Amino acid sequence: MRRVRRPRPGHPFFGGAPLLIAHRGGAKLAPENTMPAFRQAVDDWDADMLEMDVRPTRDGRVVVIHDETVDRTTNGHGPIAGMTWDEVRSLDAAYRFRDPDGEHSLRGTGVGLPLFAEVLEAFPDMRIIVEPKTAEAAGPLVREIRAARAEERVLVGAEFEATRGGARGYR
16 A cells, blocks of 8 residues: 655655655656656655646646647647647657657557646645746646645745736735
């Protein structure tokens, strides 16, 4: 049985000991910011936290992806903000990924970009550090955190410019 990862004594989120934080899920052995990467970080590496970036789609869904466009990590092209969730979920997020042997071993296996809500649901015992990459992502992101009642296990960290002004719905 997997242990529930709770904050260490002394601080509700970080605690006092060094922590293993899986940046983008650990992008060398599985495609970054995907469920296989997060699953591997939790199951194989015993990560204490998951770290990820989010951006909104044209129809307001909060998708886990670092780049402004889908070009570098998928078989698609263009900005994620210009796509609907239906368009995004049809992309192959393993298309450009090469495993340690240099092979495209996960291409065409159904690896997609996850919604942030899916990550919250799939990893209910994990602490998460999430960065909204745009001001438009901040409000919807916080609504999803609250809807999942995950306020105590999610830390939102962002560049000041990404969350200032009208997007301050995170407070």
